[in-house]
Amino acid sequence: MAEPLRMVVADDHxxxxxxxxxxxxxxxxxxxxxxxxxxxxxxxxxxxFSPDVVVTDIRMPGGGWRAGFEGIDAxxxxxxxxxxxxxxxxxxxxxxxxxxxxxxxxxxxxxxxLKDRVGDLDELLGAITAVAEGGSVIDPKVVExxxxxxxxxxxxxSPLGSLTERERxxxxxxxxxxxxxxxxxxxxxxxxxxxxxxxxxxxKLGLENTGDVNRRVAAxxxxxxx
Amino acid sequence: MRAFASALAVLSGVxxxxxxxxxxxxxxxxxxxxxxxxxxxxxxxxxxxxPEIPYGWLLLxxxxxxxxGTLGSALARHAGADFLGNxxxxxxxxxxxxxxxxxxxxxxxGRLPSxxxxxxxxxxxxxxxxxxxxxxxxxxxxxxxxxPVMTGxxxxxxxxVSGLAQMVVxxxxxxxxxxxxxxxxxxxxxxRPQYLWMICGSALxxxxxxxxxxxxxxxxxxxxxxxxxxxxAAVPGAIGVALVRHRLLDIRLGIRGSRLSxxxxxxxxxxxxLSELSPELQDAEPGEQLAGxxxxxxxxxxxxxxxxxxxxxxxxxAGERQGEATVRERVAGGLGELAVGExxxxxxxxxxxxxxxxxxxxxGLAIRSAALAGRLVNAQEAERRRLERNIHDGxxxxxxxxxxxxxxxxxxxxxxxxxxxLREQARQTLxxxxxxxxxxxxxxxxxxxxxxxxxxxxxxxxxxxxxLADPDLRAAxxxxxxEGALYFTVSEALANALKHAAAGKIEVRLSHxxxxxxxxxxxxxxxxxxxxxxxxxxxDRLSALGGGxxxxxxxxxxxxxxxxxxxxx
Numbered sequence: 145m146a147e148p149l150r151m152v153v154a155d156d157h158x159x160x161x162x163x164x165x166x167x168x169x170x171x172x173x174x175x176x177x178x179x180x181x182x183x184x185x186x187x188x189x190x191x192x193f194s195p196d197v198v199v200t201d202i203r204m205p206g207g208g209w210r211a212g213f214e215g216i217d218a219x220x221x222x223x224x225x226x227x228x229x230x231x232x233x234x235x236x237x238x239x240x241x242x243x244x245x246x247x248x249x250x251x252x253x254x255x256x257x258l259k260d261r262v263g264d265l266d267e268l269l270g271a272i273t274a275v276a277e278g279g280s281v282i283d284p285k286v287v288e289x290x291x292x293x294x295x296x297x298x299x300x301x302s303p304l305g306s307l308t309e310r311e312r313x314x315x316x317x318x319x320x321x322x323x324x325x326x327x328x329x330x331x332x333x334x335x336x337x338x339x340x341x342x343x344x345x346x347x348k349l350g351l352e353n354t355g356d357v358n359r360r361v362a363a364x365x366x367x368x369x370x
Numbered sequence: 371m372r373a374f375a376s377a378l379a380v381l382s383g384v385x386x387x388x389x390x391x392x393x394x395x396x397x398x399x400x401x402x403x404x405x406x407x408x409x410x411x412x413x414x415x416x417x418x419x420x421p422e423i424p425y426g427w428l429l430l431x432x433x434x435x436x437x438x439g440t441l442g443s444a445l446a447r448h449a450g451a452d453f454l455g456n457x458x459x460x461x462x463x464x465x466x467x468x469x470x471x472x473x474x475x476x477x478x479x480g481r482l483p484s485x486x487x488x489x490x491x492x493x494x495x496x497x498x499x500x501x502x503x504x505x506x507x508x509x510x511x512x513x514x515x516x517x518p519v520m521t522g523x524x525x526x527x528x529x530x531v532s533g534l535a536q537m538v539v540x541x542x543x544x545x546x547x548x549x550x551x552x553x554x555x556x557x558x559x560x561x562r563p564q565y566l567w568m569i570c571g572s573a574l575x576x577x578x579x580x581x582x583x584x585x586x587x588x589x590x591x592x593x594x595x596x597x598x599x600x601x602x603a604a605v606p607g608a609i610g611v612a613l614v615r616h617r618l619l620d621i622r623l624g625i626r627g628s629r630l631s632x633x634x635x636x637x638x639x640x641x642x643x644l645s646e647l648s649p650e651l652q653d654a655e656p657g658e659q660l661a662g663x664x665x666x667x668x669x670x671x672x673x674x675x676x677x678x679x680x681x682x683x684x685x686x687x688a689g690e691r692q693g694e695a696t697v698r699e700r701v702a703g704g705l706g707e708l709a710v711g712e713x714x715x716x717x718x719x720x721x722x723x724x725x726x727x728x729x730x731x732x733x734g735l736a737i738r739s740a741a742l743a744g745r746l747v748n749a750q751e752a753e754r755r756r757l758e759r760n761i762h763d764g765x766x767x768x769x770x771x772x773x774x775x776x777x778x779x780x781x782x783x784x785x786x787x788x789x790x791x792l793r794e795q796a797r798q799t800l801x802x803x804x805x806x807x808x809x810x811x812x813x814x815x816x817x818x819x820x821x822x823x824x825x826x827x828x829x830x831x832x833x834x835x836x837x838l839a840d841p842d843l844r845a846a847x848x849x850x851x852x853e854g855a856l857y858f859t860v861s862e863a864l865a866n867a868l869k870h871a872a873a874g875k876i877e878v879r880l881s882h883x884x885x886x887x888x889x890x891x892x893x894x895x896x897x898x899x900x901x902x903x904x905x906x907x908x909x910d911r912l913s914a915l916g917g918g919x920x921x922x923x924x925x926x927x928x929x930x931x932x933x934x935x936x937x938x939x
Binding site (some may be wrong): 225260 | 793796797800801804812813814816817818822825826828829830832835836837
């Protein structure tokens, strides 16, 4: 087994912070080197421990940060000072606004998960591993929110409406940050049919296809942001 | 207007003083001067306070004619009956006419008592004019001793006309005096003393002239002087007394508070009362506003008590309420009532009613805003109760079930297959709580603004929904209460469309132009009776912000709810 990933956990709520820490340590796949209560302490801990990944709450009152966006701003601060550190933001909000706020400067190394994912250790560890490798992950519920918002946004029939149910599912998986083989595994499809769906989707939405997963996520998000 | 009144008063005062000084420096001249000044002072006071009432101007005109006449007769005596002297002396004719006929006739407010008096006014007016014109042409000097000297036939005619006209005016004065007696007998309790004083003044003036005429012929100059002064002083004196003692024209003279100086404690006009009120009402709570208005009504109308009440709600009373209300006035379309007790002095006059009517306007506005505030508070209470029920029936019960489930798992040895359903249950609770929190106040509204929040809300609806927003509105932010009111209106309208209208498609429009932020929700549902919704509380919320709500619904064709709030930015 590979070396455990070194992590910092940040949440202003003590029970959530300790619960998350213990949950992650139980897996034996990560080592929590620090658990902190606000954005300033988080940056301090990253500087001192050079972790592989940070898991942070979205809202941690205190400090000179934008109220309500402390976790997202700290995530950006971490990534710009330490580009090798992956960041998982845990959020209470499924609204598209916060996800776009996190991904506005690129998706690489960022994950945006709803807080209930702490009840799904495999999913959480998957996101942690992905961001540690520079990938990106978006909670399926949030992707659902992004897509609905795009559809709600008026201006004469969204092209999303022209996608088949299967294609919408593939788009959701792409937006979540999955690669074609991962999509195939999740949807029980062959790699070639996934590729076919992806091509159709991109031509229907008028997007340029790209092999790079991160650039693909960025393109899908940019499309969804409208 | 005020400057003009002051100028007239000064003109008459100055010419009177100069005229009397030219005639000598005796005690009688000083006395004449003082008595003569009564008229301009009275006229000036009344026009100053009530410029809209012609009576003050009439008094000023009387004063001017007296002043100019005095100056004229003095000039005539010193420089001979030249054009200037005679011309000015003619003003005396006008003075007599006004003081004998028109001051008593038009008493107390400057209007004819009835149309029947018109011939009297016309005859007197023409006679006064003839008297004045003839006087300018005549060399007759009533104050000159010895038999009159005529300079020619024209002079003779002029003197005859002058004397005749004066007699006509005098006759009219007696007619008017009788008229006054009739009016006195018919007058109400408050006006009677005023009329009585006027009758005395008018009678004294008429008698005074008779005395002057009689003793002038008999060459008793001292008595002539007293008679002249009676003519000059009687009517203005009577007006002065009526003013000081009987609140003529609602003007009062007295000593105010501990100050020793004489001040004019006059009844404030409606506009004065209202402008005094406005600073008091500006930042006051609705309750304080109503109490302040009740006080103002009590003071303004000089009544024992005044009460402002909301229908089926609180009452605000100034003074101690005793007995039945003398007058009641429904305000704000029946939302409230304004009631007053007896007057401290006298009875309710038409002027009092006018004042009460004027007060009804601000009282109505204050009652409307108090009623609105009351409904907003009620709506807030209802909302709290709804939330409590929601939490109690929802999340609380789910948590109890979760605890029970966990306890069961523990007691039964913690079989691993029991745990995932519990986790799902907890997740569901979290979802519900998230939804509830968003319903109380969505964080996305505070963080992302109106358009973002409305889109987020619509994205969670099970029905195809479109949000059309002005492009520049997306980044615009407004005050929290404005965004909140519109967001919750849209949210409520969406809930209605889903719950009651069974809509299949919903369209939300957000726009901002001409200083108005607008939101409208249109559905294709079955329509409903607009009154039967929870939108009433939202309408109040919008109108508290100066905005409004419109609901149009046609059975079978859908519903459009549109709300607007004034907003800049």
